[in-house]
Amino acid sequence: MTRADSRNSHTRYGRWRGDRRLLGILVALLLLAGGGYAAFGLRGGASKEPDPQVTAAQKPLTAFLAAWAAHDARKAAGYTDTPDNAASLLTSVLTNLKPSETTIAPGDGRRKDDGEVHFPFSVAMTVPGAGDVTWSSRARVLRTSGVWKVEFTSPMIHPELRPGQTLALKSGGGRAMVLDKNGDPLRADSLVGTVDPVSGKGASGLEARYDEMLSGGGKAAKSLVVADRQSGRALKSLTATPPAEGRPVRTTIDPRIQKAAADAVTGVDDNAAVVAIDPRDGHILAAVNRPGGLNRALEGRYPPGSTFKVVTTAALLKGGTRPSDAAACPKFARVNGQRFENQGQFELPAGSTFTDVFAQSCNTYFVNARSRLSGTDLRDTARAFGIGGSWDVGTTTYDGSVPATTSDNDKAAATIGQARVQTSPLVMASIAATVKNGAFEQPLLVPDAVKKKFTAPTALDAAVTRQLQELMRATVTSGSAHALKDLPGRPHAKTGTAEFGTATPPSTHAWMIGYQGDSDLAWAVLLEDGGSGGADAGPVAARFLRNLAR
Incomplete structure (x- = not known):
């Protein structure tokens, strides 16, 4: 290289070094x-x-x-x-x-x-x-x-x-699922509940109750998503969905029975609930709410109306009443100026028996029979059906209330499931299950989460249980539950039409409860403001049982 070449090369290097220093600044x-x-x-x-x-x-x-x-x-x-x-x-x-x-x-x-x-x-x-x-x-x-x-x-x-969109995080993929008894995803929105699409936390139902378990202690990985700014609903994933880190929650729901119950209330205009229980162990096999939202099947509070006569009858039978005893059923019964009547003001002919008044659901007989009951008899008998205890079901439930009566009128109304008597569809299905089983078994939805089942402090007498079973079968074969009469499985039932509110005439909830004599299934149907137990709840119960028989 010549001196000139060397000088030129040095000059170019120095200029580049200066440019690079300037770029760094x-x-x-x-x-x-x-x-x-x-x-x-x-x-x-x-x-x-x-x-x-x-x-x-x-x-x-x-x-x-x-x-x-x-x-x-x-x-x-x-x-x-x-x-x-x-x-x-x-x-x-x-x-x-x-x-x-x-x-x-x-x-x-x-x-x-x-x-x-x-x-x-x-x-x-x-x-x-x-x-x-x-x-x-x-x-x-x-x-x-x-x-x-x-x-x-x-x-x-x-x-x-x-x-109208934003970026957000979603925990969906990292979250375990709520399962039915078969280990498949539970298809019961009112039970499963919802997950907040932005925070990834359980917002309602089992998703909320078992949020920590399902999410892995809140440490589950999140994915980036496009979300709607108004609702927070995730619209599109932008990163890979992380693997599940939580543990699933397994319930007792039988998908076949759940679907049969859901199909039975399809097309019903009223708010409705259906609950099904295995009488042997209390496992909740179905819990349907229509529409969704409030879990009325397990948490709702309603007067049970005449379906509560199963409890009143247990108290009367224990006190010595027999199914064959003569029983008067007039149109009206009066208590201190208060008038009680039968639905449609029917009356039964002379010579009718206690079996007849139970099967036809005669209010006036039970009101007039109040003198055979103390102020605590209904409360104490209800305890044999588990009412009055605090149930550990694995989810939120309303477990019923039957207080001691405080007056003659209060007692009269309580005998027919009115006044201060309150239950849920779950409680009423459990009453039917207790009659079938002969003893109360606390309902269960998430067995693994239950620390201690409630045990009834008293038990039904075996003879009383047998008589209740006969009376509930007669209600189907010759009474107000005739909508089930031709169905297989030997259904046993009790109807109920429960007044509520202050309207004149009063609004009524429609009830029917029962169990299958040939299988391990007890159930309850409720239609809010739905009319009559026999005429309105009865066809829904019939559809449910017919669906199961297919």
């Missing part, structure tokens, strides 16, 4: 503009002069990205053409994701023929629960009235976003 200055913000590249190297319009457009974008990277949504929005919209979406994204660190790396700007300048950029966030998430996007910078502004659009924040 520019990078440092731009990095100081905001946390996690990376500098623009210089297109064409040091030998090409930058486009003055690109340079001018670069300034507001630099400030916008730097403020975004610093998690200052309001400041970033100030560099856009619609600050309020930009602040709203950026605040939503930062609030939902709560990134611990954000780095935004911009690319080279390009001026279009219409004067707009387009800049690509990439975003990298460290998001608790989701790890590192990245995406690429593109911004447009416009000159309006001599001022350069970043054009704000939802896709500029993330290319998959559309107006």
